[in-house]
Amino acid sequence: MRILSRSDIERAVTAKTAVDAMRVAFGELSGGQAVVPVRGHLESRHGITLLMPAFLGGSGGLGAKIVSVFPGNVADGQPPIQGAVILLDAATGSPRALLDGTSLTEIRTAAGSGLATELLADPAADVLAVFGAGAQGRAHIELLAACRPLREIRIVSVPPEGAEELAAALTERAASLVPPEGGSPPRIRAAATPAEALDGAGLVVTATTSETPVFSPEHLEPEAHINAIGAFQPHTREIPAEIVARARVIVDQREAIWEEAGDLIIAVENGIVGRDVIDAELGEIVNGRAAGGRGDRDFTLFKSVGSAAQDVAIAEAALSRAEDLGLGSVVPF
Known part of the structure; x- marks a missing residue:
């Protein structure tokens, strides 16, 4: 399994790569090829934890993101949004990669807006x-x-x-x-x-x-x-x-x-x-x-x-490029 940190992801993903990944995600989401349940919410004492799985039937991406939104973290100098994305093999269910969810969330959300700006503004x-x-x-x-x-x-x-x-x-x-x-x-x-x-x-x-x-x-x-x-x-x-x-x-x-x-x-x-x-x-x-x-x-x-479709699409794009560049850490799992 390959583990990708924030720095690995930032090296692997360009703005164009990210926007193109969102084109795939939203296209499959509206085209009926993506399976994306409404995300699960878990409220705890200091914030909300979200579970977001998705399967992209067209491109074959399978995975899930678990992300925490803890606004009070700002006062302690910590990111208010943190998480991780796991990608699975669509044929076997085996874990393929674990990626920093905080950076992926930042990139994919901005890239979704970038795509919308391209198409609407x-x-x-x-x-x-x-x-x-x-x-x-x-x-x-x-x-x-x-x-x-x-x-x-x-x-x-x-x-x-x-x-x-x-x-x-x-x-x-x-x-x-x-x-x-x-x-x-x-x-x-x-x-x-x-x-x-x-x-x-x-x-x-x-x-x-x-x-x-x-x-x-x-x-x-x-x-x-x-x-x-x-x-x-x-x-x-x-x-x-x-x-x-x-x-x-x-x-x-x-x-x-x-x-x-x-x-x-x-x-x-x-x-x-x-x-x-x-x-x-x-x-x-x-x-x-x-x-x-x-x-x-x-x-x-x-x-x-x-949408978790965005998370899986951007994670797949990051993983593909990281494999080409030899980024991240490969560990037995």
Whole structure:
């Protein structure tokens, strides 16, 4: 069995590799080739532990992720999200690999947003507003900057020191935050308010632990694209219901969304929208069953709660490349 650490995975997986893996994951998920049970939740004293198995029938990937979400870890300087992914042989069930789940979660979540941005956002949009200065905020900045030229990146967080620290850290290596074909480094700064962050921003990422909307509807730029990935429980939301009502809403998986996505569940419960607010799954666009773009709506909103199909797809991509490069540790099992 091969064991891959964070550093192994970061060496093995490029932004393009990750986005292509998400194309496979969402395509199979919406095409009926993936078997993905609704994830199991276990609440403990300090957080939530999730069990997420999946089988990708088209590509043959089989595995599961166990991940913990412990928000209090931040105060102790530990990652709030930690976990592991195990890959199994689809023919025998034998364990093939154990991979760092924390880095894979960061990469695959950002890559899902990267794919959604490719398929839904204005290709000319080059100002990115990011709500949240944690691991997902950083991962989204790094991946989106590798996928398209960005002129400016604005970060807003509570408390504001997090945004300031992340902006300073990324500014030091701004030259690396460009697509492979090159370009000018983006200006990166902390924004004092949501309104300041959103002014002129055609791309928005919400990656927070907030239980209430992180911006007011009037501050969102017309025709903006939002990747909303922070809220994953029925009582939490980052996006105002008015924006949900005015957006073309694309999701990762309908079944999981109606179990977990407070951004949509609360809007339905409050009578702002109906369950038909979801226009399509992202995989339906990948498979050509739905169109990309904004259509006749004011905004586009990609709402994702995460799927084990993503975890297995990115783990398979990481393992394949790691085997080619001789990365990781091979141990008897």
